[in-house]
Amino acid sequence: MALTEHQEQIKAQFVAERGFWGEPWESVLKIDPDFVAAYHRMYMVPWRKNHLSPKFKELCYISINAAATHLHVPGILPHIKAALDFGATPAEILEVLELAATLGIHAMNIGVPLLVEVLEENGRTGPAPLTEYQEELKQEFTDVRGYWHDFWNEMLELDPEMFGAYTEFSTVPWRTGTLTPAEKELIYISYDIAATHLYVPGTKLHIRNALKHGATVGEILEVMEIASVIGIHAVTTAVPILSEELDRRGIEL
Structure with missing residues (x-):
């Protein structure tokens, strides 16, 4: 089926601003062009405001x-391809993954x-005083990560071995990475706030840390705008399946 003038205009703007076209967008465009246009407008919001660099958007x-x-x-x-095209290094991409x-x-x-909570219901009193080893772990975490939060207290008290191992694991990019502290905190926000995680305590903590390290409100909002579009994966994942079934049934769009 040939595209209408309205559909062609939507496709042309999408390609001009996104630089690609193909499935599932061709199929969605034929069925519901207004949805493609509305999604594209939402996707482009952080790309029109540009508080973050194109490279850093792609890292998010x-x-x-x-x-x-x-x-x-x-x-x-x-x-990954887009980030490399915008000048990201392999080390930066790996740091984001770390x-x-x-x-x-x-x-x-x-x-x-x-x-x-359950232990307290069963009569636990505490917390127990920290040992010298636990105090050292707390100081190391605070020195390298630049903060302390009360939600680490109970883990440090009850499972210092895991806390120590996590401290070593989580501080690698803080010791060897090239992203700024503010950029690191923005990356934490990007996946904590995503609909598939929504880890509220971590999001608030990393917003506070990002602001402390110099991030702007506009940058934080752009990270959230970027995370907000992952709902489209319902379409990009399922429409190819729909198209395959329509082909099997001989139904043309």
Whole structure:
């Protein structure tokens, strides 16, 4: 079926601003061109305001797509390519992935306080005073990461071995990476706030840290705008399946 003039205009603007076209957008355009236009307008908001550099926007897309709570594999390669095209180095991309790899510790951030609640219901009194080793771990974390938060207290008290291992793991990009402290905090925000994670305590903490390190409100909002578009993966994942079934049935768009 030939595209209408309205559909052609939507496609032309999409290609001009995004630089690519193909499935599933051709199929969606034929069925619901207004949806393609509305999505494109929303996607382009951070690209028109430009508080963040194009390179850093692409690093945020990599973080969100690669994070364990999303793992949208089809989105990773296009954004790696775009980041490299905008001048990102392999070290910067790996650093973003290292930052995103810390997401798993939220099992402890959420689980340990719940464990303490149950222990207190069963008569626990505490907390116990920190040992010299625990105090050293707390100081090391604070020195390298530049902050301390109360949600680390119970983990440090009850499981110092895991806390020590996590401190070493999470501080690698802070010791060897090339992104600024503000940029690191923005990457943390990018996957904490994404709909597939929505880790509220971490989002607030990293907003506070990002502002402390010099990030602007506009930059933080752009990170959130970038994270807001992952709902489109319902379309980009399912429409090819729809198209395959329509082809099997001999139904033309």
